Every structure is written in C-alpha cells, then in structure tokens.
Amino acid sequence: MDNAGLLSRVHLLYLASHNLRLLIDQKIKDNHIGFNGWMLLVCIRNEPQIVTQREIALRMGLKEPSVGELIKQLMKQKLLVRAVNTSDRRKYAIKITDQGVAMYDEIQQALQPLFHTIFPGQMEQFDELLQTILAATKRYTAE
Template sequence: MSQLDQHRFAMQLALLSRSWRAELDRRLSDLGLSQARWLVLLHLARFQEIPTQRELARSVGIEGPTLARLLDGLEAQGLVSRQAVPEDRRAKRVILNAPALPLIERIERISTELREELFSGIDPEELRRCQQVHKQILANLERPKPRKRAPLS
C-alpha cells in the first residue's frame, strides 16, 4: 500500500468516526445530554458489577478529573450516584439510578437504528475483512514502542 493510500485510509477513518458520532449525537440531542454524558451512561450500563470511577474512566478512555466533572453533572440530573468503597477511602463506586434506565434504552435503540442504516448494503464478508484490518491496526498501535537512544558521542 502506498503512503498516499495509507494517508487516504487514515483520513477516511477519522472522518467516518467523527461523522458517525456527530450523527448519533444529532439523533440524541433531545435527551438533554451531551455526547460525553450519554457515552458515560452507555459504558456504565455495560458493566456486570458496579465499577469504581477509575474503572469507568478507563472504560470510557478519559482521565479521572474529566470523568469526575461529567459525573457531577449526571449526579445533578439524578441519573447516577457515587458511593464510597469501604476498603478504599479514596475510591467511589458509580451507580446508575432508576431514571437513567429509560434513557439508556432510548440511546441503545437509536444507536442500533443508526448502525442498521449505516451497514445497509454492506456484504458481511467485506465487513469481516474490514474488522480484521482495523484489528491489525489496533494491535500495531498497542505494540511496545522501541525507545529512542541518545546518540553516542
């Protein structure tokens, strides 16, 4: 693959990600939640056990202080609550409150509808191949990076 092809692929992938998220955000705009807040709710709903703030931040891919601000807003809306962890005074567990459940169901339904629209007409084998390519790119990103050595004098 030429460098130009690689560049085009990377730009297209970035545009796809931004556009997909923007469209989903547009469809969810009447929920009164920012993209960051509904994303936190979705991640929180997918945990099997009640996560700590640290676990939730890792899942969402954001820093702890950023998550804390988002949780402040979600807590003010009555959608989540935080509970101290008895064995670790610094840790807090994040709990979904009942009013969040219908919102999450709506987010999931709208998200599923959009996915079905976007994947319409795509051959399942082509999609699997695309997933393999993305998986390899992610593996390449996660591979340990060689350290740069200082030049010898």
C-alpha cells in the same frame, strides 16, 4: 501498503468517526447529556466491571477531573449514583440508575436504524477490524 493508501484509510476512518459522532449528537441533544456523557453511560452500561472514576477515565481516554465533572452532571440528572466500593471502602463505585438505563435504552433505540444499514455479516467483520485497530494503536501509544 504504501503511505498514501494508509493515510487515505486513516482519513476515511476519521470521516466515518466524525460523521457518526454528529449523528449521535443529533440523537442525544434532547437528553442534555452531551457526547462524552453518552459515552460514559455506554462505558458503565456495557462494562459493569468498570466501576471507579479512575477506571472510567482510563477506558474513555479522558482525564480523571473531566470524568469527575461528567459524573457529577449525570448524578444531578439522576442517571448515575455513587456508592462505596465494597472491595475498597476508600473508593466509590459508579453505578447507572434505572433512569440512566431507561435513557440509555431510549438512545440505543434511536440509533438502531443507523446500525441496521450494515449487514450482520459485515458488522462482525467491522467489529473484528475495530478490535485489531484498537489493539494496535494501544500498543503503539503505550511505547
């Protein structure tokens, strides 16, 4: 593949990502949690094994202090709680509350029409491609 073709695809991926973020911002603005707050809820809801602030920061690609501030904001809104981590009492486990689950479900419902525009067969292919891109970019950023 030539460089121009690759850069063109990267640009398309960027535009799609940017537009998706704008759509998500529109859907979550009434909930007052912001895009990163929403992504933190998604991270905790979809990957319950990720429980510490450090694990969340690594998964989201954010600095720990930034994640700490997000956690505090979401705790004030009663969407998250901190509990002592049973495997290491020096750490805190971050858990989503029932209110957080309800908000997550509400926002997911609002986003469903957007994702129904992609046929199920294409969605599987899309997921596979995203996983491939993610794995490749992780490999190169780790070097």
